[in-house]
Amino acid sequence: MAKAKRVYVCRECGAQTPQWAGRCADCGAWNSLEESVQTSAKPSTTMNKHTGYAGQQQNTVQALKTITSEQAVRWSTGLPELDRVLGGGLVTGSVVLIGGDPGIGKSTLLLQAMASMAELSGINPLYISGEESLQQIRLRAERLQLQETPVDLLAETHAEQMMAIAQQRQPQVMVIDSIQTVFTELLQSAPGTVAQVRESAAQLVRFAKSSGITMILVGHVTKQGALAGPRVLEHMVDTVLYFEGDSSTRFRILRAVKNRFGAVNELGVFAMTELGLKEVSNPSAIFLSRGEKAVPGSMITVIREGSRPMLVEVQALVDESPLGNPRRVSVGLEQNRLAMLLAILHRHGGITCHDQDVFINVVGGVKLSETGADLAVLTAVISSLRNKAIPQDWVVFGEVGLTGEIRPVQAGEERIRDAGKHGFKVALVPAANAPRKAITGLKVIAVQHLQQAIDALKDGWL
Numbered sequence: 410m411a412k413a414k415r416v417y418v419c420r421e422c423g424a425q426t427p428q429w430a431g432r433c434a435d436c437g438a439w440n441s442l443e444e445s446v447q448t449s450a451k452p453s454t455t456m457n458k459h460t461g462y463a464g465q466q467q468n469t470v471q472a473l474k475t476i477t478s479e480q481a482v483r484w485s486t487g488l489p490e491l492d493r494v495l496g497g498g499l500v501t502g503s504v505v506l507i508g509g510d511p512g513i514g515k516s517t518l519l520l521q522a523m524a525s526m527a528e529l530s531g532i533n534p535l536y537i538s539g540e541e542s543l544q545q546i547r548l549r550a551e552r553l554q555l556q557e558t559p560v561d562l563l564a565e566t567h568a569e570q571m572m573a574i575a576q577q578r579q580p581q582v583m584v585i586d587s588i589q590t591v592f593t594e595l596l597q598s599a600p601g602t603v604a605q606v607r608e609s610a611a612q613l614v615r616f617a618k619s620s621g622i623t624m625i626l627v628g629h630v631t632k633q634g635a636l637a638g639p640r641v642l643e644h645m646v647d648t649v650l651y652f653e654g655d656s657s658t659r660f661r662i663l664r665a666v667k668n669r670f671g672a673v674n675e676l677g678v679f680a681m682t683e684l685g686l687k688e689v690s691n692p693s694a695i696f697l698s699r700g701e702k703a704v705p706g707s708m709i710t711v712i713r714e715g716s717r718p719m720l721v722e723v724q725a726l727v728d729e730s731p732l733g734n735p736r737r738v739s740v741g742l743e744q745n746r747l748a749m750l751l752a753i754l755h756r757h758g759g760i761t762c763h764d765q766d767v768f769i770n771v772v773g774g775v776k777l778s779e780t781g782a783d784l785a786v787l788t789a790v791i792s793s794l795r796n797k798a799i800p801q802d803w804v805v806f807g808e809v810g811l812t813g814e815i816r817p818v819q820a821g822e823e824r825i826r827d828a829g830k831h832g833f834k835v836a837l838v839p840a841a842n843a844p845r846k847a848i849t850g851l852k853v854i855a856v857q858h859l860q861q862a863i864d865a866l867k868d869g870w871l
Contacts, residue, residue, distance in 0.1 A: 415596065417442040420603075444604040446595050481670055484532060484582070484623070487525025490679060490688040491518070493717075494650060494663050496671015499582065502621045503670060504614050506588075506643065508628040508636040509652030514661055514679070514686055515627050516541070518652065519584050520549060521685050524558035526582060533559075535580035539566040539590030553685040566600060568593045568609045572616045580622060585613065587627040589637060606638040614645050643667065654681075655774040661686065662774065664714075676714035692719055706793030709804045709833070710785030711824035712777060718820065718827040720804070722772040723782060725789035730766040741771025742786065750809060754787055757813030757859045762794065781818035783809040784837070784862060791863065797870040802834040805862075807842070813859040817841035825853065837865055 416425050419442055424435035432439050483498035492498050499505070509515050516538075523534040538546060543562050550556045561580065565571050568591050575583055585591065591609040592600040599605070610626065617624040626646065629637040634651075636643060643649050647669045654661035663677040678692040706725045711718050730736065739747045747769055755761045769786060771777055784807035792799050806824060808816040818824070821842025828836055829851040836853050843855035856862045 414446070416445055418445045419443075444596055444598045444602070446604075446608055483670075484526060484530055486522040487529050488518075488522055488686075488688060489690075490677035491522060491663065494665045494675045494677040495648065496665075496668055496675070499623045499625075500647070500670045501581075501623055502618055503623055503648065504617050504646040505623075505625045505648040505650065506628055506636070506646040507625065507650040507652060508630045510630060510634075510654075513652050513654055514681055515652050516586055517549065517553065517681075518663075518679070518686050519586065519625060519627070520546070520555065520560070521553060523560050523582065523584060524550075524553075524555040527559045532581045533561070533579075534582040534584065535561045535563060535575060535578060536584045536586070537563045537565055537571055538586050539564070540587060552683075566590050566592060568612050572612070575616070575622060576620070582623045582625070583617070584625045585627065587629060588613075588642070589629045603639050607641060610638075610642050610645055653774070653776070658774060660689070660773060676717065676719070703798040703801045705796050705798045706789050708785045708789040708792065708799060709801075709828075710782045710806045711804060711828055712775075712779060712781055712806075713818075713820055713824065718824045719775075720828065720831060721775050721777075721782075723785045723789050724770045724772060725786070725793045726768040726770075727762060727765045727790055727793040730764060732766075735762070735764060736766045736768075738767070739769040741775055742769050742777050742782075746783075747786070749811075750783055750787055751790070753809055753811060753813060753859065754790065758787075758791075758863050759860075760791060760794065760863070762790070765794065779818070780808040780816075781806045781824075783807065784815060784839075787859070788837070788862070788866060791866060792870075795870075799866065800835070800869060802832065803837065803869060804828040804833045804835070805837040807837075807839040807856075807862075809859060815839045815856050815858060815862060825851065835869065837862060 416427060417429050418425050419433040419436060419438060421438040421441045422433065422436040424433055426442065429442050433441050482501045485492055485498045507515055523536055526532045527534055543564050546562055547556065563574060588606060588610055589601045592605050593609050593612060596604055596608055613624060631637050648665065649667040651664045651666060652661060653664060659681045661679040661681060663679065665673055665675045667673060678689040679686040680689050708723050709720055710723055711720050737744060737747055751762050751767065767790060785805045787809060788805050806818060808818055810816050817839045821838060822844045825836050825838060825844055826848060829848050834852060836851060838853060838855060840855040840857045843853055854865050856865060
């Protein structure tokens with residue numbers, strides 16, 4: 410039998426000590442010792458037939474071509490947008506970690522998914538809540554009109570007790586809301602500490618893999634938007650999802666940043682209603698809700714999230730600054746990238762903004778994580794600076810290099826065709842992404858340098 414003992418590990422250098430201290434004796438870091446569990450197992454005395462010595466029995470080495478791959482069994486959640494982000498549904502025995510801001514709708518999304526799976530697929534789900542009482546979950550179910558669905562509920566925070574009940578009831582899907590409230594009796598620290606989160610999650614992941622139960626863990630996020638707790642938590646699970654959205658709008662975005670059973674950077678769009686979260690099948694129509702008249706500083710670009718192209722609006726406001734250091738504010742775009750693009754615009758486009766405040770906003774709360782929107786950002790800045798409106802039937806995308814060249818982006822022709830389906834008439838794109846065959850009703854302007862793009866804008870200004 411393995412014997413577990415408590416030790417304290419320094420998160421800075423990894424040194425171990427049997428007692429807690431305010432300062433690590435090895436590296437000198439303060440308040441860096443964290444409680445952990447160290448398991449010592451008695452080594453096996455099986456005789457190794459190859460070496461002739463006693464020791465642990467070795468695993469068998471297998472050639473890659475002799476290993477057979479089994480098709481993963483997937484269950485549909487009944488929510489197409491959630492299935493898209495998961496790569497086609499929940500995989501048997503997988504562990505999914507979903508994080509998001511408080512009140513963003515994580516519990517609502519999971520309760521809807523469990524209810525839909527129980528009704529459509531006949532799956533027996535178990536929803537374990539460590540933050541809410543069963544009466545609170547009942548009230549949410551009544552608000553969502555899901556009170557008659559066959560979903561089992563449990564209010565528990567003890568990890569060993571959770572696994573014992575799950576072993577008895579044998580659910581196919583198990584939700585734990587949230588992992589920060591779970592504790593294990595192996596540690597004496599309070600729930601929510603780094604050691605408790607790490608050890609509790611490790612036990613639950615091992616239980617899910619051994620029993621074949623699909624497990625969904627809900628995680629808190631920090632002020633910076635990252636998942637709270639140790640970074641190893643994201644390494645232990647199979648899929649990591651982030652539920653994002655602006656509290657001032659009703660739209661929510663579900664993004665996959667890690668997925669062992671599908672593509673990463675997939676995006677699902679939901680709308681929060683009185684009856685819960687509803688899927689948005691055509692998110693481009695939401696992000697393109699503009700006025701009837703073209704205004705300076707507005708530009709449409711095509712980004713690619715996972716396997717789907719999406720049209721979003723980039724807005725820019727350039728105004729004379731009364732400050733010695735003009736402000737550079739960006740929402741949905743990395744601020745360092747904005748500063749770099751403005752420098753490129755000055756050096757290779759001859760347009761300076763050194764005495765102007767520059768504000769960038771991506772409509773709908775979308776965060777631009779790719780470089781394909783560089784040209785659209787500069788186009789919106791030029792339009793606002795010159796106070797010239799760009800026609801609403803224009804679409805722009807392309808990466809801008811430090812030497813002023815317009816570099817191609819991934820799936821360029823697919824983006825152009827998607828823009829044509831939405832009624833756009835002119836597309837300003839990199840020359841390498843220009844389609845070989847003409848697209849009916851869409852004029853493609855292919856450019857190789859930033860100066861060519863500026864000249865094309867001057868010809869199209871209203």
